[in-house]
Amino acid sequence: MTVNRHRVVIVGAGFAGLSAAKALASADSNVTVIDRRNHHLFQPLLYQVATAGLAPTQIASPVRTVLRRQANVSVELDEVTGIDLTNRHVRLGARTLPYDSLIVATGATHAYFGNDEWAAHAPGLKSLEDALSLRRRILLAFEAAEVAVADAERSRLLTFVVVGAGPTGVELAGAIAELAKRALTSDFRHIREVMARVMLVEAGPRVLSAFPPSLSAYAKRALEHLGVEVRLDHAVTGCDAGGVDLGAERIAAANIIWAAGVQASPAGLWLGAETDRAGRVVVASDFSLPGHPEVFVVGDVGLLRDAAGVVVPGVAPAAKQGGAYAAKTIAARIAGKPGPPPFRYVDFGNLATVGRKAAAVSIGPVRLTGFLAWTFWCAAHVYFLIGFRNRAQVVLDWTWSYLTFERGARLIPEAVSRRGDTAPDDINT
């Protein structure tokens, strides 16, 4: 019996993949979860790592630990290089892994809209590596500004431009403004609060475009209250080591952060499937690949219109729901039972925070702003963090930084080096 157990391979241990694995706990199957990182990442709080508010361990857990108690799951740390739909196996370099059912949940990354050369100057924020490198970049800019001689150079070093005013961009801009204008200034002798400039650039007409307009207006005011310059209806037209171009206007800035655009992972290529412009795989109403009922594409890499006609958005709750739905479909087939009713996306609403005391929350007809919304945002995020331990630590950290304006995770593990060539500002490169 065990020899012939149904083999499910899940590629990706994000919200969709983990949710699928858990929903298969009682199915008569052997489940293998593959990810090229050893941890599940709570992406909604990644901006806190980038702005030195939380440490990596507080928003990530090893995939093995998350799934350790589920006896029918094994976890492999490896990178998928292709999928053979005909022979039903996943390729991992020279190695292959056979499947009876396959769940592809490889997620998405940011998009530079055809300007990939901007990536070097305007890094995005999708992985722990991204966040640690951004943290290093931001902290080193302050260090370089502290010893900068020329005013123009100091001002360039202390200018932060966040591109894209979705939740990530709004949260980043708010956190950087607090870091620059409050938390850090007491540590430096030659930097004063007024020297730092934080700008949020958005091509569309409002921030948080997925939220109701009243909350967009609120978030803009809250950002401006923190000292963030919000530029709406401005598209970035150029990006280099010295700064950013907004049409004819040039902003000299050493720190440009990309929070715009979404590009799905290359699973569409592996599957030879129809994709939209963002690379998302167009799937059938049960998340399966058209023509391949044994293959499911869930989370940010899939594109589905649900039973109510709603296009399922690329957010964490939608990914969890999709992963669980695909798993239930597989479990029902294994058990020889009818599958679940048509998928219907349950919208829990939208949340975004702006700094220490403000947030915007939209749940059905309910709109919350200000401190109450911020409290709700905190509670919701801590609740959904995996594992009691991380929760307790995050609560402790947030309480601490709320009371003290401290940023606990301001470490740059690497040493700076003057060996070899030495321009005065090279520690910022």
Place this chain on the structure above:
Amino acid sequence: MTVNRHRVVIVGAGFAGLSAAKALASADSNVTVIDRRNHHLFQPLLYQVATAGLAPTQIASPVRTVLRRQANVSVELDEVTGIDLTNRHVRLGARTLPYDSLIVATGATHAYFGNDEWAAHAPGLKSLEDALSLRRRILLAFEAAEVAVADAERSRLLTFVVVGAGPTGVELAGAIAELAKRALTSDFRHIREVMARVMLVEAGPRVLSAFPPSLSAYAKRALEHLGVEVRLDHAVTGCDAGGVDLGAERIAAANIIWAAGVQASPAGLWLGAETDRAGRVVVASDFSLPGHPEVFVVGDVGLLRDAAGVVVPGVAPAAKQGGAYAAKTIAARIAGKPGPPPFRYVDFGNLATVGRKAAAVSIGPVRLTGFLAWTFWCAAHVYFLIGFRNRAQVVLDWTWSYLTFERGARLIPEAVSRRGDTAPDDINT
């Protein structure tokens, strides 16, 4: 008055440098602390980061934060490239920084006794970077072992050789044994406790040679109780990607960790000074450089025989005492008062821990072992950690991992990659 204030430059923000800066708080001086890392590191707990017990933020604090309340101190993140004793300035690439008094506290690193090519295969443990890279290496070895097909390969991947049985080597070997034999095995499906092998190799006749012989014997028994193979009187004669040579014996091991030997930083070269074989600068009885009463060399980079004829050892308490002594000498000169009485090293004793329940403590005539010593070790280390916040977090973490055998910091930020060349075990390189 402020224009002509005495300028003190301190190079290095380890125990000696920080202790010197603090002792200058009330001296009429402008103090500049330079370090090429942005943080002070609590090195005695670095092995815990390497073995995934603690996160970097729990044992390190930004130098700026540690010194923020001391108004006469500025901190610069930069790398010293030389010292001009004649013109009294420190070189930082093309930039220079003048001083009236200079304190050199640049520390030491590990030594390969002329076999620097071993460094690639047997990394040491001196910085956060070292610890994170070691953590990655250890965790990836388990991941590779989980999917390894051949028994010999799995056994090589799960063999850990620690070279050098000083406190760091003993603590590392104990922590790796616990990690390998307890904490991790429940997370893996194809690795069992008995497969892991941890070996501690020491060229001398006993472990913890700075401790009384009875404690050395105790520590050896405690290590063996944890499953560590202790090899005394064995020198490493070769080291490569496949394993380590102990004379004629070959140990196939994917994980070799170097905890032997000390090599002082190159300050001796900058100063053109007399050094011992380990590169330590021979200093006068007040830590000053002979012929240069305005230059002090303290901590692991200096070599001093104190007023009682004792060679001051390279341990944290000695570094703190030396840094403070040099600072008091400078402060007395500024104030036109007589200097402090001749330096006398106060020996607080020796502590080392072996795993979760055992430690060896020697304080004057007192010898402690077992659980009581371990409790004392914990209390002492938490007490000396900088900052209330880190203390609280470490207590929380230790309590948690004591109760659960969990290791909270098991993250590898980087993704593995199969792009390009792909040997089956390349994720371990």
